[in-house]
Amino acid sequence: MPKFIAGLLVLLSGTGMAATPAYQLHWQHKFSAVEQEKLGQWLTFSSQATLAVLGPYPFQMQLYVYQRRGNEPVPWANTWRQHSQQVHFYVAPQFNTAQFIADWTAYHEMAHLALPFLGKNNAWFAEGFASYMQYQIMQQAGLIGSATDAISAKFGRQRQHYLKQHSMADTAVQLLNQRRFAAAYWGGAQFFVVAERLLRQQGKAQLNQQIQRYQQCCRLQDTNLQQVIQSLDDVSDSSVFSQLLQQFNQLPAAQFLQLYQL
Incomplete structure (x- = not known):
């Protein structure tokens, strides 16, 4: 893992989440404890990086995580807006934390939520x-x-x-x-x-x-x-x-x- 990413993850773990967390996480498939830790670090990093630029958002993001085979960390993701502000991530859990963080998908999908659904x-x-x-x-x-x-x-x-x-x-x-x-x-x-x-x-x-x-x-x-x-x-x-x-x-x-x- 690159040193600057490792350092940021240590910083994030030390500061803790805000009184109202930026997101609520929903595991849709079974992940091991190690995979959950890795994916949780990725989503914490991604959400804080996104909100540092665009937020804080006036709502809590609802993040749903599924397993999917693929040759990249996040083969598919999309947003849903029906009842809450949701992002659905389909991930290939064999990739490491640094590879997830370097992937653009989470930043793109979380950025969508800065605007309402526009049709x-x-x-x-x-x-x-x-x-x-x-x-x-x-x-x-x-x-x-x-x-x-x-x-x-x-x-x-x-x-x-x-x-x-x-x-x-x-x-x-x-x-x-x-x-x-x-x-x-x-x-x-x-x-x-x-x-x-x-x-x-x-x-x-x-x-x-x-x-x-x-x-x-x-x-x-x-x-x-x-x-x-x-x-x-x-x-x-x-x-x-x-x-x-x-x-x-x-x-x-x-x-x-x-x-x-x-």
């Missing part, structure tokens, strides 16, 4: 947000060097899909319908790349700080994308998010990329 038509926004934030979380946790470089590399491999006259949002929706998930997710992430840039240009707090403010004022009351956008404008005291959404919906994707030199 199928706005999946590009939700997935773009979680994809953008997973690397911000991993960078702050010391797991990668540069979130900007990682996101740029991911989008660079998908950029050709956006060199057309449809808008960025419409193109991302089409790609989702074609099950080209990586292309849709990293195209959607460009909304947040540009939002970060515009906030900085206007002298505003960075994006994750705006999301932290959002948790406290609006996370439990908003139910659709327009409400989220209005709330983000309000907490940032700007019109960055509404104006950018209009461009993302209306400008031809190629023009949008040229405008922001993406």
